[in-house]
Amino acid sequence: MRFAVLASGGGSNLQVILDRIHDGALPAECVFVASNNSHAGALERARVARIPAHHISSKTEGSEEAATAKLLALLEKNSCSLLVLAGYMKKVPVPVLQHLRNRVVNIHPGLLPAFGGVGHYGEKVHEAVEKRGCQFTGVTIHMVNEEYDEGQIVLQRTVPVPTGANAMAIGRLVLKKEHDSYWRVLKAFAEGDIVPTESTNPSQAVRINPEWLKSIRALDGPSLQ
Ligand code: GAR
Numbered sequence: 001m002r003f004a005v006l007a008s009g010g011g012s013n014l015q016v017i018l019d020r021i022h023d024g025a026l027p028a029e030c031v032f033v034a035s036n037n038s039h040a041g042a043l044e045r046a047r048v049a050r051i052p053a054h055h056i057s058s059k060t061e062g063s064e065e066a067a068t069a070k071l072l073a074l075l076e077k078n079s080c081s082l083l084v085l086a087g088y089m090k091k092v093p094v095p096v097l098q099h100l101r102n103r104v105v106n107i108h109p110g111l112l113p114a115f116g117g118v119g120h121y122g123e124k125v126h127e128a129v130e131k132r133g134c135q136f137t138g139v140t141i142h143m144v145n146e147e148y149d150e151g152q153i154v155l156q157r158t159v160p161v162p163t164g165a166n167a168m169a170i171g172r173l174v175l176k177k178e179h180d181s182y183w184r185v186l187k188a189f190a191e192g193d194i195v196p197t198e199s200t201n202p203s204q205a206v207r208i209n210p211e212w213l214k215s216i217r218a219l220d221g222p223s224l225q
Contacts, residue, residue: 001028001190003082004075006092007035009122011042012175013086013107013182018049020183028190034071036090068093077097082189085144086182089121092144099182102205103140104144105189107182109174111156112140126167126174137161137170139177141185143205152205154194155185155213157220180219188212 007014014033020026033046034054044055054074061067072095075083083096085106092104108116110125115137120128129137138158143151157180159173188194193212197204 001082001186002031002078002080003028003084003186004031004078005033005042005046005084005086005191006031006088007042008037008040008089009042009087009088009186011087013178015045015216016041016179017084017086017183017186018045018051018102020187022049025109026183026187028186030057031080032074033213034074036067036088037211040084048078064093068095071096072099082186084182084186087122094146097144097146102199105154105185106142106151107141108138108140108177109137109171109178111136112142112153113140113150116150123167123171126171129170130162130165130167134161137174139174139181141181143202145202145205150202152203154206154208155181156214157216167201181216184216 008082017026018030021028021030030051032052032054033042034056035043036057038055043053043055053174056067058064058067063072066083081103083100083104085104097104109122110116111199115125115128136158138156140153141155142153145151157177159177185194193209195207197207199205
């Protein structure tokens with residue numbers, strides 16, 4: 001499976017994915033990494049792994065339309081079958097979603113639909129979880145469509161919030177669960193346990209093997225399901 005990654009930040013999720021490819025656990029190839037942020041740690045991590053790293057933004061290309069055209073051209077040239085958002089803080093342009101229909105996947109640091117949508121990203125989610133005094137938070141991996149955080153959910157895993165934990169502590173626990181989750185979902189795409197459909201119904205973007213889901217749920221034990 002050939003996939004590309006869009007990332008805006010430090011890229012720790014990207015790093016785990018690259019590590020799992022390197023150690024043979026994930027049978028897939030990351031063909032390029034692109035970022036809207038020239039300082040993104042994710043670009044540096046890609047370079048270290050000798051993966052083409054592109055800074056693509058309206059500033060580098062002259063306009064949003066030109067930036068979209070550049071990204072589309074890269075996806076086509078590299079025959080990508082999946083676009084992986086790993087800490088990507090912008091909306092994916094509609095032409096890209098049309099090109100890779102039901103083949104764009106995102107990780108969100110909370111239990112959607114709670115704490116999702118505009119303004120809920122990264123540590124903002126953990127701050128909201130702390131403020132609300134939630135006993136549980138978690139990770140959601142979902143397919144991407146035109147609306148923020150609203151595509152079909154592929155996998156959710158729960159993280160208990162220890163009493164008195166602040167947003168930073170919550171964020172650390174959630175990130176650890178993200179690192180154990182995203183590569184498993186990519187592996188499921190690579191091995192056919194998750195299959196993109198041609199459906200225009202956002203809730204039927206992919207077919208998920210229930211046995212695969214059961215095996216992932218078993219990782220957390222019965223108390224967290
Ligand atoms: C991760 O927690 C990811 O879930 C979140 O950004 C962080 C990126 O960390 N993504 C979003 O909030 C998307 N709405 P990383 O750069 O270290 O992988």
